[in-house]
Each structure stands twice: as structure tokens, then as C-alpha cells.
Amino acid sequence: MSTARTIVGMSGGVDSSVAALRLRDSGESIAGLFMQNWADDGTGECRAEDDRRDAVAVCGRLGIPIHFRDFSSEYWAGVFEHFLAEYAAGRTPNPDVLCNREIKFKHFLDAARELGAERIATGHYARVVHEGGRSHLLRGRDRGKDQSYFLHQLGQAQLAATVFPLGDLPKPEVRRIAAEAGLPTAAKKDSTGICFIGERDFREFLSTYLPARPGRIRTPDGRDIGGHAGVFYFTLGQREGLNIGGVRGFEAAPWYVVGKDVASNVLYVDQGHDTLWLQSRTLRSGTAHWIADTPPARRFQCTAQTRYRQPDQACEVHVGDDGCLAVQFQEAQRAVTPGQSVVFYDGDDCLGGAVIDSTDAPLEQRLQNHAA
Structure with a gap:
């Protein structure tokens, strides 16, 4: 004791x-x-x-x-x-x-x-x-x-x-x-990433638990431009690791992940950091957690972050009867990613947050409609 x-x-x-x-x-x-x-x-x-x-x-x-x-x-x-x-x-x-x-x-x-x-x-x-x-x-x-x-x-x-x-x-x-103070950790490098992955290649680590499932890489208009080892190794907005070389009919510009169809095992990509395929103005979330135990109101305005270190984004939050949220942003947001957290603020006061379920990004909407 x-x-x-x-x-x-x-x-x-x-x-x-x-x-x-x-x-x-x-x-x-x-x-x-x-x-x-x-x-x-x-x-x-x-x-x-x-x-x-x-x-x-x-x-x-x-x-x-x-x-x-x-x-x-x-x-x-x-x-x-x-x-x-x-x-x-x-x-x-x-x-x-x-x-x-x-x-x-x-x-x-x-x-x-x-x-x-x-x-x-x-x-x-x-x-x-x-x-x-x-x-x-x-x-x-x-x-x-x-x-x-x-x-x-x-x-x-x-x-x-x-x-x-x-x-x-x-x-x-x-x-x-x-x-x-002479502490032995004074100059120690900050840890980055996820503790259990350490300095390893993320895809290599994940593949030990989720074996590779090769599939095709396509543009949003359906053109096949390459292959991938598994859609779950990628996240929206990602540029690295796509291994897409020069593609006939396209300019020599970087490619970005803009969508994932797990059922069909297709990875969708487009060129341009701010491609319209990555833009959304609304999101829906699972049940929210509120630090004060209850939301500020059933409908309220505040700022939000959909990823760590993101500048404040003005939005309106609507709390459903089931505790899930509909969030409307004043400006279009890039690469809002299902599975990540949306966190709400009133100035420096953190109000709470929720896990993002879906957005109105055009490719996500198309894939949802197709699945339905």
C-alpha cells in the first residue's frame, strides 16, 4: 500500500x-x-x-x-x-x-x-x-x-x-x-505513432493480424490504374504507399486515397491534394460522449476538430433522440474519416465528442447508395 x-x-x-x-x-x-x-x-x-x-x-x-x-x-x-x-x-x-x-x-x-x-x-x-x-x-x-x-x-x-x-x-x-533538473529523459525523443507498432512499417504490422487481400485501384470514374495489397491498409487522404507510377492519360501529379469499397475490395484514388472527392460538409456520428454528462443543447453552434491538431472548424451540431449526431460545417472539410473522432469545443473548453460514422463526401455517398 x-x-x-x-x-x-x-x-x-x-x-x-x-x-x-x-x-x-x-x-x-x-x-x-x-x-x-x-x-x-x-x-x-x-x-x-x-x-x-x-x-x-x-x-x-x-x-x-x-x-x-x-x-x-x-x-x-x-x-x-x-x-x-x-x-x-x-x-x-x-x-x-x-x-x-x-x-x-x-x-x-x-x-x-x-x-x-x-x-x-x-x-x-x-x-x-x-x-x-x-x-x-x-x-x-x-x-x-x-x-x-x-x-x-x-x-x-x-x-x-x-x-x-x-x-x-x-x-x-x-x-x-x-x-x-538533470532528468535522464530530458533529451529523449518523443514517441510517435501507436505504441504497439513502434518504429515498424504500419502495413507490415497490420498484415500479421489482417492478412493481405489484393485488389484493384481505380479512379472515381472507374478506370483501373493499378493494384493494392488490401484496402484496410489505407486511409482517406493518404498519399504514401500507393506505388502508382506514371499512368497513361494522366499528368505526373501525386495520387491520394479518396474512397474504399471493402465489399468489392476496390481502392479509389484521385489526383490533387484538395480533390473534390475528399470534400464533405456534413457528418454523422455514433452516440456522443459529453464531458458535462449532457450536451449544451439539442442544437447548438461550436467549433470542432475531425483530426488531431486541426484548426478550429465552425459547425452546427444536432443531437438526435438516440444520442447520435448530425454535424454541419460552415466550410467544406478535407478527408473526414469514418472511425476517427469529431471533438467539439467552446473556446478552450472541450465539450466532448463522438466517432465519425459517415460523411456526405461524393464517393462515400455513391458507395452507400450502391450498397443499399
Whole structure:
């Protein structure tokens, strides 16, 4: 049993290191906890062991105890199986959103409480404000690093028991603080992508779980211009990995994924970053999650992001009787992708969000009508 009031999620990176340092220096009673979320799949690419060593070293430097928990089975059931099912269906899921909801702010929070702590802290770039008995999730002050997009599935109980010590800091300041304190993670490169994939080629990783299913690449008007290894390896707006050379009758310009027909195993592409085939003005979502437990109104205006780090997009949200959403944007949006999250904001206040089900992009509409 720990006597610490706050348990800090130690990832082995500079952000969680400085989060722990700031709490310790404020006089808070803290301990660290390292979570293993992915079991070694035999490829040896996941950096879990290096991260574990770094987390131990940082806690040693700070003079705080560290605990260890293995959540890999919970991660598999709560995050990874959904991840695979979505890709197999031709959608593009966001495992970071699910990982935060299912692991970091559920199993980690439970583990911290079992250790006798009252709350948890992480190195996320976000802020929590408590007003009038309610908790608000706010963007981090460093808009370039703000991670509220990935945290929009958190609820009142989770936010009431969470601290984000880096919410008011820009990233360069975090690295400066780490260097001044002599933390071994001060210059460590930020992890990118999905933890369980590591530095591997994404298609190669996915193919071990979703075997290649070769099919054809076509233009929206039906011209066959090549082959692909599997539609689920691609996402809307993607340019890399298409391996389309010079095509007779087309200019030498980049090709972009504009649609996927999983049933027919056809990948649709077009030229031009802003091709009309990638544009949509409305989307429909699954049941929304609201941080305040309820939506601001049945119909309201706000801003939204349909992907991480996207500038605010003005929109109107209509909440259906079933909790699902219809969202109308003021301006056309590029490559809004089913399976990803749409997240809503009122200024810096994150209202909540939902998983995108469909859009009115022209090719998606055509494929839906054909399927019907």
C-alpha cells in the first residue's frame, strides 16, 4: 500500500518525468506507476523495456517510489480488438482515444486507488478546471501540443480525480525544466505513432493480424490504374504507399486515397491534394460522449476538430433522440474519416465528442447508395 496522495503515470518520457517533478516540488505526496500496455509480440520493436528503465531512473532521481502494473490483457480486449475490427471494416480507428478511456483513466485510476491514492497525474498537455461542482477539460496552453482531442471521452468522475501538471507549459519549457533538473529523459525523443507498432512499417504490422487481400485501384470514374495489397491498409487522404507510377492519360501529379469499397475490395484514388472527392460538409456520428454528462443543447453552434491538431472548424451540431449526431460545417472539410473522432469545443473548453460514422463526401455517398 502506497502512502502517496497522487500516483503519476510514468511512461519513461520527458513529459511524465516533468509532471512528477512539478508535483514533487510543489510538496505533493507522490509515487510513480509504470504501465505495460502491450505484450511482446515477438518482433521486439516496442520500446517498453527502454521506457521502463527510464521511468525507474527518473523516479530514482526524484526520490519517489515506483510501482508496476501489466495492463496488456486489458489493452488487448479494450483497445486492440476494436482497432482490428475497425480496420477490417474499412474504417480508421484512433487507439489513443480508447487507450485513455479504457486504460489510463480506468484501469490505471483503479490501480492508483488500490494503492491508497486519491488521484492520478499524467504528462498530457491539457487542463482541468473545477467550477460549481463540475469539472471542465480545457485545451493545453501550448496549442501545438494540446492533447484534449485524445481525452474527450473522459467523464466527471475521472476528471475530478486527475491532475495535468503540464497543462500551462509549452513543450520547450518542459525540456528546459527536465535538463535543469538533470532528468535522464530530458533529451529523449518523443514517441510517435501507436505504441504497439513502434518504429515498424504500419502495413507490415497490420498484415500479421489482417492478412493481405489484393485488389484493384481505380479512379472515381472507374478506370483501373493499378493494384493494392488490401484496402484496410489505407486511409482517406493518404498519399504514401500507393506505388502508382506514371499512368497513361494522366499528368505526373501525386495520387491520394479518396474512397474504399471493402465489399468489392476496390481502392479509389484521385489526383490533387484538395480533390473534390475528399470534400464533405456534413457528418454523422455514433452516440456522443459529453464531458458535462449532457450536451449544451439539442442544437447548438461550436467549433470542432475531425483530426488531431486541426484548426478550429465552425459547425452546427444536432443531437438526435438516440444520442447520435448530425454535424454541419460552415466550410467544406478535407478527408473526414469514418472511425476517427469529431471533438467539439467552446473556446478552450472541450465539450466532448463522438466517432465519425459517415460523411456526405461524393464517393462515400455513391458507395452507400450502391450498397443499399
